[in-house]
Amino acid sequence: MKSLTFVVAALVTRALAHGGVVSYTIDGTTYAGWQPYNSPTGQSTIERPYSSYDPILSVSAATFSCNNNGASGAGQKSATVRAGASITAKWSQWTHAQGPSIVYMAKCPSTCTSANSNSLSWFKIYEHGLLSGNLPNGAWGTGEVLKTLTVTSTIPASLAAGEYLIRHELLAVHQANTPQFYPECAQLIVTGGGGKTPAGQYLVKFPGGYSASDPSININIYSAEAANTTTYKVPGPPVWNGQ
Template sequence: MTFSPLIVLATCIVSQVLAHGGVVSYTIGGQTFAGWQPYNDPSSQSSIERPYSSYDPILSATASTISCNNNGQASAHQLTTSVPAGTQIVAHWSQWTHAQGPVMVYMAKCPGLCTAANSATLDWFKIAETGLISGTLPSGVWGTGQVMDTLSYTTSIPSSLAPGEYLIRHELLALHQANTPQFYPECAQLTVTGSGTKTPSGSYLVKFPGGYSASDPSININIYTTEAASTTTYKVPGPPVWNGQ
């Protein structure tokens, strides 16, 4: 039996898309917001999520696109939603198949309107992370494994966070290929309200690119070595989680 080149190509494209994923919607305070649809016409989309072009991974820890999986800019019809500090946010994926790796959630305050801000110039702080929950590196329960099971991740904006315009960034880091990390970040725009007065500083803040290094042992890692088979700890890359203090 023979197959036409077009059928083979189509099969490869489908398998690549099914192997990866991206945030496709958000539930914020019980209300659902449609996310960006990377394979649809960008000129007709309006969303609180920043645009991104595909479910494919970013393969470099210092890629220019690593802040929000794009060129740092808002879409032509970018939306922003108002969110009280302390509100629960659930990010949703339509597909995800990688069980080994951490989940990280960051925020960054924009100097004015987020629509005018380049995400690569902002100072990011981490508000949540889930790494290796139990078991060993190759076969344990990971944050990305839970996303694979539920296609969602829940966190809350720190209740003490000062009001303003912010980006929120959900990132999955897949470690299933030895020493070949796969980064999957997506961002959305929020206007945080409330009476909070706190903002993080110092070691809590990083730039993207800049927050990670290719030599970071939590990124440049082979989870299938003999040593890894008995390792039950993992340090999630990036800065420490800011808890609002």
């Protein structure tokens, strides 16, 4: 009876959770991701380990970079990918239709397995914010995830070869002035490319790259003003397009 109660409780917890990345398709090859509700023992994946599908509620949380303590996993792998290739992150589930979807990368100083994600400098390669309509009822990047459970982005073709973390983030803004962040990371070895790296204005640290007072984060999409607002600035630096 005790074991049955534990299983039921675990399933209920998972059902109430919001979502996380569980696999990646990179240039046509699919890689299994981390499974947070399975035992970590024996898991070997390109994704950094994380504990649950629940949100991070503070931009200053120590877990903000990759939804963990910043370290790689015991069975950590990296996927080799050519610069210019596409990468699709697949979510287990997702429940929120309002907010942006964002993808960042960060160059590791040597191997990514030895790098702490909190110490890296991140640059944005993709963002989908408010795509059409107004803030409360419009089409959002996270609404697209709700339909397909995927986000597909492209690694800049000019990016310098080397080891990188890629960070997929969903920001849910469906609760007034209570943002919910869902970041997960995976390790890549980028080949080819044009030897370019982004300049300082494109780089941020996590935590530290966002402010709780940012109007795109501390936002009430149900206010009277929001009903007449059809633009939204996605938090963070501008997208680096490889130039």
